[in-house]
Amino acid sequence: MxxxxxxxxxxxxxxxxxxxxxxxxxxxxxxxxxQNPSTMIIACCDSRAAPEMIFDSGPGELFVLRNVANLVPTYQPDGGQHGTSAGIEFAVKALAIENIVVMGHGRCGGIKAALAPNQAPLDAGDFIGKWMAMLGELPGQLGKNGLMTQAERQTALERISIRNSLRNLRTFPYIAELEKAGKLLLHGAWFDISTGELWIMDAKSGDFQRPNI
Incomplete structure (x- = not known):
């Protein structure tokens, strides 16, 4: 039973x-x-990096969208079924979200898979491989640097992919328009599972820094 x-x-x-x-x-x-949340969090499915836990938030405070490796695709109104884009559309258009945070994290399994393209897929469908292909040439570019350790490559790609997702968010016409008008702010963040530290991406430089609070 x-x-x-x-x-x-x-x-x-x-x-x-x-x-x-x-x-x-x-x-x-x-x-x-x-619901009337002011902030949307685009985070990874990883059970160790739950936004509601990390930000100590209560019911109705965050609109959370989670997928493998917290990736955001480019705007593709092609008639396909785009779960992440649908969530973004609802948050911005229906809920009038004021902040979108793309939050990556350390030891991300999706990023690890992207850095090992020759690894056998988990299943014949290889949905993970196809999803992570959204990063394009970025994993390969890091792999060419023989002076970096594997752990350094992974942390670097976890953070670079956050910048890439923010860039992709700006391909959504209504997001670009609202950001230009000052009605929507885009943010990047990276959470270290082992230490609990949160690193915030500087909007101008792109560097990740720990907040002084």
């Missing part, structure tokens, strides 16, 4: 007895009035 995972049932019970009881008025307001 199929059974629902016990640890999820217990987690929900804990939620109902704890956080739900503390925040039930807010949760009920969100249910009746709808």
């Amino acid at each position: 199929h059974t629902f995972p016990e640890h999820l049932l217990q987690g929900h019970a804990n939620f109902m007895a704890g956080r739900y009881m503390r925040e039930k008025d807010r949760i009920r307001d969100l249910a009746s009035e709808g």
